[in-house]
Amino acid sequence: MSALTDAVRAGRTSEVVGLLDGMTAAERRAELPELKALRKELRADRWSSEATRAHPALHAAGAVCQTGAAAVASWLAGTDMRWSQSSPELLLHLLGDRDPDWLADVAHRLAERPTGTNVPYELMAGLVRLSGCPVPTTEAYVQGWVWHLGGTWREGDTLVERLRKEPHLAALVPAMFETNEVGSSLWWLGSEGPDSWPGALSQLAEERVLERKTLIDVCVARLLRGGQTNGLRVCLRLLKALALTREEQRERTADWLALASDSLSLVASHAQSVLAALVLDGDLLPRQLAEMSEAVLFRTEKKLVRAQLTLLGKVLAREPSAADLLLPAAAQAFGHRDPDVQERALKLVERHAGKVAAPEARDELVASAEQLIPSLRSRAAEALGATAPAPEPLVHEEVLPPAPEPIRLPLAPESATELAEEISALLESADDVAAFEGALDGIVRQAHVNREALLEALDPVAGRCWWDQRPKPGDLSQADQHFSTHHGLADPSDALALILATFRGRVGTATLQASLQRWTVSTGCVHGPLACAFEARVWEIAHRLRTDPLPFLLSTPTWSTGLLDPDELVERLDAYKSSGVRVAECDFAQALLRVGREDRPAAEAAAGRARALGTAEGTRLAQWLTAGDPALPLDRQRTSDTRVLLEFGEVEELQADFPQEFRHLGRRVAAPRKGWCYRHWNIGLRRHWLAVLPERRELVAVRILRDLSAVALDDEKGAAEILPPLAESGGEAGEAVHLCLAYGLGARHEQDRLGAVDALLVLAARGQLDADRLGADLGQLVRRGAVKPTRLAESARTAAATGAEVTVWRVLRHALPILLADLAGAAAPGSSGSTAVARGLGELLGVAAECVERSGARGELPHLARAADRRGASRLVSQARRLRDALNREAAA
Template identity: 50%
Template sequence: MSKLIEAVRGGRTDDVVTIVNGMTAAERRGELPALRALRKEFRDAWVTPQLQAASPALLVACLGCQSGAAAVASWLTASGWERMWVAEKRFLPMLEERPAGWLAELAHRIADRRPSTDIRYHLLEAIVQAARCPMPVTDASVHAWIRNIYGNGWNTDVIAERLRQSPYLRPMVAGLFTAGGTGQALNSGHSNKDNPWLLALARLTAEGTLDRATMVDGCLGRLLRGGTAVDQRVFHRLLLDLDLSAEEHAGHTADWRALAADALQPVAVHAQSVLADLALAGALPTHDLADMTRAVLIRPEKNLVRAQLKLLDKAVTRDTATADALLPAAVHAFTHEDTEAQERALKLIERHGTHLTNAASREEILASAAPIALGLRTRVVEALGTGAEEALHAAGEDTLPPVPSPVALASPPASVAETAEETGALLASHGILPVADFERTLDGLVRWAHEDRAALLEALEPVAATRWWSRTCRRPLPDDSVPSAFAPSHVRFTPRLALDLVLAGLHQRITPGTAKAVLDGGGAHAGCLPDGPFRARFWEIAHRLLTDPQPFLLSTPSWDNGLLEPGELTDRLKTYQRLGAHVGACDFAQALLRVRTTDRAAAEAAAERAAVLGTPEGRRLADWLRTGGLTGTVLHRTVTDQTTPVVRSGEITALHMFPLAFRELGSPALGSHHRCWCAATAAVQQTHWPALLPEHPELIALRLIQHVLPCAQYPEKDPDVCSVLPLLAQSPGASGPATSLVVAGGLGVQRQEDGIAAVDALLLLAAQKKLDPGALATDLGALMLIGIVAPSRLAESLGTAASTGAYRTVWTVLRDALPPLLSKDLSPAESRGLGELLTVAAECAERTGAQGVIPGLDPIVDRRGSSRLVSQARRLRAALAGT
């Protein structure tokens, strides 16, 4: 043990300083490994009086032996040092002997640490003063400065005095406005109104110690940056404590306008009041007031919107010449969700419409009023005096989203390198794998395994090394456990797992016997169809890679929606015949389920060519195309227990010749709200289901019912389960009762992302004329009655759909869905939700000019009070009555 280590262990700090000063640079470097080991020993041990005594000596020794500024900064800012103040008296003189440039670098390296690092500000300040360099202003140094000032008292007088004594006051105060998280640091333990830090800063600004313009600009700049609510509240409070004059308010008009448009509500309210004072005093240009109005009226806060409309009323009353600029801005409130704001904006137009002198202003108001409720449009026209016959028009068609066109799959990968690269990218990606990319890469693996297996395995080495089944991964699985990891029905058999299965087969981590046994058992299918066909297809691919590699897959679709062109499948069978290749049963079954049969001309032409091949598969394809495949499959909707909706399908005889896993698609099935506990319901898997039966989305929807409906009651069940619904809606096949029921359940799910997906499906079905509003309304009414779909969540989903411009579609659904619920004896929670649903219905009825009577609405209208349920029922009845 060296003398230095012995002195450190003994806690003799003075001896450590003497020993280090007498050592050469090389001798100091030679002691560093032992010092690091001693530091680790101290950190791993419990704190004892002996270690506490030795800690300052160890720190002094470490700092004295280090030559680089970076290493010294790391030691100084490390955690766990005991009795730091004892060490400082010894090592500060040692540091001050270093060159000024070295000390400046040390100061910057300390200041550049993370803000959470326990930087001792007084130590940083001493180093900066010794280096005679500017104080580095960083997040860490500013937070250390705040802690240093706070550590000397919480009283405003004490903090103010400490701030005056701070030699770097102005740069550190400027750092308060730029460093992250300073609002939280300044707010520690205090409410905003009596925060001693803020009061002290305001006091120093008032007395001239701090520059007032810098403080005002800093507060406004920090508020304009946004950030956490705590940050916003703290700097807003500081701005209020600075007590700006009218001249200072007028000098920051652009800042106030930006804050009124985007800031946190309390800050926006303050900015709005400042601008209101300026506007009424004639200090705010009219065009600025109009721009501010447009920004404020699209905010959701009712108090801001109503206050802005009140300000406009005062401004136009004070100077009627401003009507042409201000009234067109007021119509932005017509589309606000607050009906009171809509009414106030309309009254503003009625009160001041006669002051309009510019025809362009009238046209802008009329154009803005076009999408609003019919009754409101009539009042706008009457207020402007243009004549109803000139500007009033009936409600137009819904604005529905364009339906994405199917995209043809690109050619398979052109080389083994490209195949390996795309396989690795799919396995490493997060989220849902697109069907097109997945199928193209899968086909590439099969093709190159047949063409050049050795080259493909070499290219796949980096990919295989990272997979859990590989022998070269960090924790390889035993050989006998790899197959079982793919087979159990409780495993979520996702597309990524399917790729892993194919790769494991390619690398012979699965035996042919195991793959054959799984296939003979129906693909080790889960009880949750169509998981069985999905699994069986990939077990067959893995088995063929082990025994008889296929030249390519017959079932690779032609389009990203899963459709396979009949002529293309015929050409593939012809190539198989020429090569003498054996057709896989599951591969061919999947190809038949994907082949397009609805284009009768193409189907007949392909059938003739397939029959000429003379092979069993050619004859089966010809018969399949001529008979229309699964055409004629019918699903029926029934009701059990008077309320529970159920969709049933009969047995599909066309699937009797298919492999076992596929035959179960044709077994009688029932879709209801009964909860499915199968774990094979991952959303990343379900999004590939529509591509299995692209012309028969009803069979997929039937199996999805038991997954989607439970999500309306159990939010933890299958996150993102509804992400498949837009894909289902885009399927080229016809929709029916199963699709209606699954979309109805999706509109009532609790997770917002799932609800939006269901809304997208609803709009896509409507855009393709595939939506049956009556069936959807019946299902929604039944699901609300049995408590699966809550009216409040349905109101949120349908409100979202209506806001896209689909008012007529939403109204046709609600018109028939409301009566069963209106006649029910509702609980208080259901009443609140029904009030929200009636709000959406009233909005749609007003915008479409719908008329008629809703059964069960009158008893609610006749109730006393002004609850949301009663007020919105009255609004809906008035809209339907044309009043």
């Protein structure tokens, strides 16, 4: 080993610098092979104390001993030394004597690297300074520059002063707005005032340090391109700080029109205000205003639509001759989903209909009026001098999506290489139950018949994983240390890592044996029994891989829902019997819980074949298949304050003849304690819990009910993505499933509400939706403040828009009387009061009225008349009247 390599290994940076300064270029090149070998050695355990000590010196020495610019840039940006680099000052000292063109090449190559490689800005900027080359305007360089300016605030000068010192300011400022992420990172330097980016840049433009036109152009271009909200907000603030003149605004009319029609709401609002000023100053033609209106009135934001209608009213009052152009444009709002917007647009048309001269314009208005809600169509006909529409017939056909069919899972890959490719993808995310179960069974099968080939195929996959580092003699591997002290598998990928680490010899037998013997279920965690059953099976599979390999798993599901065909399980038990294989206890228990029993003829036929096997497992399977439909607890009760939860009694059939790890699935379920912190935070685990009990979704739903309540009450995100799989699962869809769905429909985040709507439609399509129960639950949750009526209205409107108006009305028909009773003062004790209930109730009544108008439903709704007879013209009152009229409307003959 050379003196340089020895100093690098020891981390003696000063000595390394001295040795390198005294070497010729040829001597440095000669050192490179040893340095590469050392890097490869340290890469095997990059987080060890030896690697951490050596990497800064190795980072510098390897870069200096390279010859080509590409090789140097690659070495400096290496991922294995990303967190233990040499300082930029030291690297610039060592590289500073190179040719300027070579330094420029290195600088630009580093700047072209992704931002995640963490190349220091100070190093790139230093190379640019030494070489005198043009400054790079890549994302990595510009983002580094922005963060560097923010990091020097302690020097006491202002942002404006720091920017004035930048020699490449004219190139870097426009580049900020051209890169993807930089603009959105400016907010933290201050969003308001002279020391904010908008304030500083506008001041430099005023001083003519920066060109004003360039700043305006790059801001508008960034707004047109779109991006993250924070970045767009910075652009808007800069535009406002620049205080565009009327001429500068007029020059960009086409840009404002594009932004008003197709951009984020805050951007569209600004563009709309600029255009409105141009319109009122006479700088925008009626034709351009009509084009703008047709685009803006198509948007869903009520604030933008109302502002546009107001602008149209002002122009029509001033220029009556423009009615032929502007009123048909205003009629675009007739199709808006908000009835209040429709009525506002109709009032505008009523006010100015007499100014329409062209017959084709009037015909266009009459055609557009067909989009209005029924209660407004007669008014439109009267205003336009058209024939009033006839009442609509009662015939309505409910449109529901087809009920999803379970997918039969493919056989495990026969090739070790193909299996390794699937495992590589699953290590990133193993939330897909079918893929996870297939990979699990594939590993067991290949390990039994093709062990060496699978080990070889897994080498490149496992080599990238933290758990595959080989320990030194006498030491435990990282995987063994991790899993020996585990407090549960964090997620499905962690479970797969345990299986693979065991297969590759990174987890010891003692660790596996100890884990099998220490299973307990935390009585405080409502998820505990589900997690315990899932994890116990995984640990058992790992233990058998090490001690007594299985030929295949008994419990691998047949279908995507986690269900296992009875005949298939009988065949697997027969193959075990023929081969003399000892059954794995948890694997067999999971197979029993997955085997289908709802198809009674198929279950009883399979029971006879199972009994004929003459084995203990065959007899147990036969007893299980003939025991009847999957049982649910008879003892069920609600607990509630603001949050409504459920408590279940015991399920006796899950207590006897099951391993201890599975018996907790049938134990009593108590409502989780307030403020209790759960460790099962991973959303992907819940799909696997459904596959533990694929014909007992109620037992899963009751244990995830509090998680679902958090999407509505605590504004959490993501938990409702389990709702569609829950709806597709088997077993009774009872009180727990419907309560989970009710919380999902009132979720804070749109993606969660969409998942709940999907689940609602799936249950309806399968004939498993209890609309009365769901409606009553929603009414109670809204009444208690657990679900906001505006959020529920959004979900209901989305579901109705798919064609499920009848289903949505059946639900709302049972929810609304509870809320209207509060409003009418007829509520039961404990209600939250009429003020809280009334907030957002108008939106819900509007959706109900829309469903009734489209479906032709008729009848009475308790307490609706009291709400409709209230004084005033609030949204609640107007929509209550609309719903009452729709329910009482006579149909066409």
